[in-house]
Amino acid sequence: DTAVSQTPKYLVTQMGNDKSIKCEQNLGHDTMYWYKQDSKKFLKIMFSYNNKELIINETVPNRFSPKSPDKAHLNLHINSLELGDSAVYFCASSQDAAGGGQYFGPGTRLTVT
Amino acid sequence: EDKVVQSPLSLVVHEGDTVTLNCSYEVTNFRSLLWYKQEKKAPTFLFMLTSSGIEKKSGRLSSILDKKELFSILNITATQTGDSAVYLCVPRRFTDKLIFGTGTRLQVFP
Numbered sequence: 001d002t003a004v005s006q007t008p009k010y011l012v013t014q015m016g017n018d019k020s021i022k023c024e025q026n027l028g029h030d031t032m033y034w035y036k037q038d039s040k041k042f043l044k045i046m047f048s049y050n051n052k053e054l055i056i057n058e059t060v061p062n063r064f065s066p067k068s069p070d071k072a073h074l075n076l077h078i079n080s081l082e083l084g085d086s087a088v089y090f091c092a093s094s095q096d097a098a099g100g101g102q103y104f105g106p107g108t109r110l111t112v113t
Numbered sequence: 114e115d116k117v118v119q120s121p122l123s124l125v126v127h128e129g130d131t132v133t134l135n136c137s138y139e140v141t142n143f144r145s146l147l148w149y150k151q152e153k154k155a156p157t158f159l160f161m162l163t164s165s166g167i168e169k170k171s172g173r174l175s176s177i178l179d180k181k182e183l184f185s186i187l188n189i190t191a192t193q194t195g196d197s198a199v200y201l202c203v204p205r206r207f208t209d210k211l212i213f214g215t216g217t218r219l220q221v222f223p
């Protein structure tokens with residue numbers, strides 16, 4: 001059973017396009033996250049939702065917009081893609097915002113050409 | 114400014130060796146510290162440490178936190194080639210923000 005799943009695993013698209021990455025967790029967790037892994041392998045948090053409410057919103061371009069239709073899903077929509085958006089994006093979830101380790105999805109490799 | 118320093122940055126050992134990975138941190142509103150193992154892509158959660166001096170163990174891995182000295186170590190005994198990975202020490206704030214460093218790259222050779 002996949003705990004945290006992301007689709008697609010790979011995404012190749014052209015500059016200026018709009019794309020979405022989906023994330024689902026079947027762990028019953030209340031909190032979900034989006035991270036961007038840069039070329040130096042640093043993981044940088046982008047957003048965090050707790051029970052469908054945004055609780056962390058780091059400094060990211062407005063072109064990135066998370067959407068949480070329910071607490072098991074957190075999708076990431078990116079408008080007007082730029083070359084610098086190329087990276088691996090990880091979704092994660094945790095039991096709640098105050099405790100528990102985070103379980104990560106397999107990542108989505110986004111390549112913008 | 115938040116800071117996480119892991120040492121060594123890279124470590125090469127033979128199977129059967131014991132390794133100790135170090136992590137020092139300076140984080141405002143510190144709540145807990147997480148250790149992850151990252152192979153290829155997605156990190157795998159190992160431990161969450163919230164109290165000083167209490168060792169957490171999972172098989173050959175163990176970890177402990179010193180909140181006074183702002184320090185944590187991860188021990189791996191009888192290393193195996195499957196332990197080869199990047200190990201991330203990740204302090205966590207009360208706001209749930211995680212602070213990531215570069216990690217320690219461990220390579221275990223047969």
